[in-house]
Amino acid sequence: MTFSSPAEAQPRPPLIRLESVQKSFTLPDGAVFDAVRSLSLDIHEGDVFGLIGKSGAGKSTLLRLINLLERPDSGKVLVGGRDLTTLSRRELRDTRQNIGMIFQQFNLIQNATVFDNVAFPLKIHGRHSRAEIEARVRECLELVGLGEKIHSYPAQLSGGQKQRVAIARALAPRPQVLLCDEPTSALDSETTRALLETLRDINLKLGVTIVIVTHELSVVEVLCRQVAILEQGRLVEQFEVDSPAAERATALGREIDALVRRRERDAREALAAQALSFPQRQQAGTQELAHA
Numbered sequence: 001m002t003f004s005s006p007a008e009a010q011p012r013p014p015l016i017r018l019e020s021v022q023k024s025f026t027l028p029d030g031a032v033f034d035a036v037r038s039l040s041l042d043i044h045e046g047d048v049f050g051l052i053g054k055s056g057a058g059k060s061t062l063l064r065l066i067n068l069l070e071r072p073d074s075g076k077v078l079v080g081g082r083d084l085t086t087l088s089r090r091e092l093r094d095t096r097q098n099i100g101m102i103f104q105q106f107n108l109i110q111n112a113t114v115f116d117n118v119a120f121p122l123k124i125h126g127r128h129s130r131a132e133i134e135a136r137v138r139e140c141l142e143l144v145g146l147g148e149k150i151h152s153y154p155a156q157l158s159g160g161q162k163q164r165v166a167i168a169r170a171l172a173p174r175p176q177v178l179l180c181d182e183p184t185s186a187l188d189s190e191t192t193r194a195l196l197e198t199l200r201d202i203n204l205k206l207g208v209t210i211v212i213v214t215h216e217l218s219v220v221e222v223l224c225r226q227v228a229i230l231e232q233g234r235l236v237e238q239f240e241v242d243s244p245a246a247e248r249a250t251a252l253g254r255e256i257d258a259l260v261r262r263r264e265r266d267a268r269e270a271l272a273a274q275a276l277s278f279p280q281r282q283q284a285g286t287q288e289l290a291h292a
């Protein structure tokens with residue numbers, strides 16, 4: 001007979017739970033468009049969770065439902081066990097401190113310095129002293145590698161640097177969750193790679209749960225541990241990116257698998273090449289010594 005501890009018996013509750021959320025928009029001609037259709041989803045603490053799908057599938061709407069930038073027509077949005085749809089404005093404002101967000105176009109305040117942009121969420125909350133704000137802003141800018149840009153204006157920064165300021169601003173109130181809406185779409189591939197490393201560090205070192213909308217499968221392959229695929233407002237497939245593929249249900253799922261398999265094969269080949277070249281290097285070293 002085996003005994004399980006109470007911790008094993010109780011599966012961890014998800015940090016974010018969407019329960020049958022529905023969101024429709026009324027179009028200018030009066031027609032109603034269902035952007036998210038009765039969708040349920042769990043996201044666990046510490047996850048890096050990708051939301052992907054074709055243009056118009058409802059990814060951004062779903063992301064914005066998590067912090068109630070879009071209010072669902074029906075269904076529940078639970079973060080840390082609290083249903084955000086039931087909160088007062090004040091409670092919601094407090095809860096949003098726990099959910100940072102970054103956007104494709106950075107959304108920085110153009111006529112404010114980097115310091116003031118990052119300080120903004122701390123100042124509007126009014127709970128922090130000037131010294132606390134200054135220390136936290138500096139800490140967040142160091143975290144994203146932009147300590148020396150503290151007095152610059154957004155117009156003086158590159159796209160990658162602007163997104164780093166946006167990340168620092170999102171992290172300033174110490175959120176548990178970071179929502180990312182196409183954060184690398186406006187960036188070149190090298191800047192994208194560096195930014196993804198920063199996001200990965202934020203997840204690993206700070207334990208921040210990341211939910212990211214992207215149309216770039218390489219972003220999913222490099223960064224995400226879980227992925228959900230949306231089609232016409234519905235969740236059609238969800239899986240762990242690194243788990244061995246049985247058979248994926250969607251073409252996008254199969255494409256991600258192919259990328260993961262290629263990465264694994266490249267890693268194996270690199271390892272084999274290293275192992276092969278080791279005796280050759282040793283031999284060369286011995287010959288050099290013999291000639292010395």
Ligand SMILES: Nc1ncnc2c1ncn2[C@@H]1O[C@H](COP(=O)(O)OP(=O)(O)OP(=O)(O)O)[C@@H](O)[C@H]1O
Pocket residue numbers: 025026027033035053054055056057058059060061062215
């Ligand atoms: N405020 C709005 N009013 C009317 N329709 C909207 C609104 N916001 C989104 N939609 C529509 O809802 C659908 C889903 O939009 P959403 O931005 O969530 O899709 P998406 O998957 O993120 O697409 P993309 O990759 O192109 O950004 C789209 O058809 C969009 O036009």
